[in-house]
Every structure is written in structure tokens, then in C-alpha cells.
Amino acid sequence: MDFESLFRADLEQLKDDGNYRVFADLERRAGSFPKAHHHFEGSGQTRDVTVWCSNDYLGMGQSAVVTSAMHEAIDKCGAGAGGTRNISGTNHYHVLLEQELADLHGKEAALLFTSGYVSNWATLGTLLSRIPDVMVFSDEMNHASMIEGIRHSRARKVIWKHNDLDDLRAKLAAAPADAPKIVAFESVYSMDGDIAPIEAICDVADEFGAMTYLDEVHAVGMYGPRGGGIAEREGVMDRLTIIEGTLGKAFGVMGGYITGSVALIDWIRSFASGFIFTTALPPALAAGALASIRHLKKSAIERRRHKENVAKVRAGLTKAGIPWLDNPSHIVPVMVRDPKKCKWISDILMDQSGIYVQPINYPTVARGAERLRITPTPLHTDADIAKLISSLSDLWSQCALARHVAVA
Helix, strand or coil: CHHHHHHHHHHHHHHHHHCCCCCEEECCCCCCCCCCEEEECCCCCCCEECCCCCCCCCCCCHHHHHHHHHHHHHHHHHCCCCCEEEHHHCHHHHHHHHHHHHHCCCEEEEEECCCCHHHHHEEEEEHHHHHCCCCCEECCCCHHHHHHHHHHCCEEEEEECCCCCHHHHHHHHHHCCCCEEEEEEEEEEEECCCCCCCHHHHHHHHHHHEEEEEEECCCCCCCCCCCCCCHHHCCEEEEEEEEEEEECCCCCCCEEEEECHHHHHHHHHHHHHHHCCCCCCCHHHHHHHHHHHHHHCCCCCCHHHHHHHHHHHHHHHHHHHHCEEEECCCCCCEECCCCHHHHHHHHHHHHCCCCEECCECCCCCCCCEEEEEECCCCCCCHHHHHHHHHHHHHHHHHHHCCCCCCCC
16 A cells, blocks of 8 residues: 555645644743744744734743742752652652642542543543443533543443533433443533533432543633632532543643542552553643642632633624624634635734634534634733734635624
């Protein structure tokens, strides 16, 4: 078989469809977030851009609170962890961070992973492969990491309609009464920015004796009085069996984790291959995350300023008639609904205005739902916001795209 021809043909098809991903070569500037240097491929040239699509939602990746803790940890411990957690790789910073995460979510224990993707994949894969005759009930909009963990386990799965309590209840009722059940869902869904009715889902799960697994990756640090996520804000953390989160978004560093009971966490620690057989996070990353979490537990100013800037961006888009998907979270999806125009707008914003917003096309979103996913931060200025709205408005006219107030 001519493998190279196969590879090239598939890539050309992606390009023809407007779905080929191009990575922007960025150099983040310490202390200047959301500004970055954009390196032009092959030219050796750079220009300054303003990043509008970062998951560093609160700018904590640039915070002196975080970076100073990381510097201190490097000076004390060196670079890497030196091994897996089982073989010399458990650093004291890991232990402190797990204690801090358990406290954040009101749980007995926590377990660190190398990313949020791995924590979902490894935890769900382990739960579903080792609990006899278990069934998983997965929201249809769950993240790829959750889907892969479920698929890897080969457990019986049932997909329920997104945030649809009646559908969830009907599908749980249709399952064998004696089958162990796990309901897996997210709090904030990252593309549409909608939020799950967590308490109501827990009510349905309780009716059928189901375990609950909540992914809070886009909510931790952002919601709740201490940044514990939507479940903390709603006062229902105690009702979730497992709360999963990330250190790579609002906390500004890298890594993933789960929280739960001592026995559950120890069980995952003992059986999850995605935890057992991988090198531990570098101590400096754990130290940075620890400092970030401790800071955001006490400080609300970042969340307040962030909320203000999200409101300013939405008001500007509405005034300009640019359609954005209304939702109760911090994510602002600007709906283009055409893959080629979506990429073209993104390219022109970067090249002519120094504004970086990555196009979101299929398969991340459905065909016809292409968008620019805008994520304001507390550190964007009023001038940044005005330039974004003005530049988008000009391009909207050039593309002859319809203008609306908002879309549901």
C-alpha cells in the first residue's frame, strides 16, 4: 500500500473542506498576557498579537504568584519528577497539591494526572472495565477524553440527550435494575458554553442508585466562592461521587485530577494504567498549581474582572449585530456557520489586526456550527475589546454574513 499517498489525500481533503488545522506559532510574553509574539513560519519574523482564545481564563499562567512558586520549586527540586509516582516520582509538592484539591472540592482525597484528558480517560476506563456488569450513561456532548475512556473500557454505554433529564431518566429506567450504573457529564460545555443542571441530574441518578462523574475542567477556578466550580456554586459537591478537573485552564499550569472518597481514589491509584505507568508531573508544575489554587480560593478579584469583561464583549457584539451563542458561562461563541469563512476571518484578524482567535470547525463542532470561540480574560483592556469588535464587524460585512442580536 502507498501509505504516503493515503496520508496526503486525507490531508488534502481536510484542506478542501476548510477543516485543516494550522497551529499558530506563539511566544507568550511573561507579564504581558494576553499579548504574545506570533512567529511567521519560515520567515524569521514576528509580530505582536492579542490572544482571544486562550483557556488560561484568568491569566494565572502569567501571575507572579504562580511563576515565583515555580521558580522556587525548580531551585529546590530541579526539573523533572524523576520517575513514576510509584518509583521515586512522588514529590512533596504532589502530596500538598492533592490535599489542596481534595479540600477545594470537599472530598476526602484527590489524585493527580498528567492532563485533564488523561484523568478522564484513565479514570472512566478503569471504573468501567473493572466494575462487573457496569453501565455508563454518557451525555451526548461529553468531551473526547470521556468518550475515549468509555470506548476503551468496552463497557455497556447509553448515550442520553444533552442535558435532557427526561431522556436520562427514561434510559436509566430501561436498564436492568441490578446493573451498576454511572452517569457521566460535564458542568460547563466548552464549545456552546451551556451548563448542566447538576442538582437535577444527581436527583435522577439517585433514583436509580447510580454513581455520578462530573467533569469540571472549564469551571474550576472560575465559579464558586473558592473556585471549586459549578458544583461548589450550586452547593452540591457532596452529591457527586467523582469530581474531575484540570490544572491547565483557569489555574494556568498543566495537569488533571480527580477527587472522591479515600477508597475510590486509592482504587484508581492502584489500578489505572494511565496513572501507574507514566512519569509524574514535574515538581515545579505542581508547585505552580498549588500556589494558583491557594490564591484563587481567597481572591475573587480575578473572577469579578473576568465577568465584567465577558459582559463588555457580549454587549459590543450585540451592538454590532454579530451573532453569538447566548449561554450562562464565560465562553463567547461567535457563530460563522461556514468552515472556509470561519478560517478566513481568523486569518485576516491575525494578519491585519493582530488579533488571534482560532477557528473552531468540524469535527470539534458539527458541520454548519463553525465558530470563533472567544474567551475574554480579566487582563484584556477596553481598547482590546473595542478593537476586537470593530475588526469583527468589518470582516462580517466583507463576508456578507447576516447580522443578528443573539442566537439561541
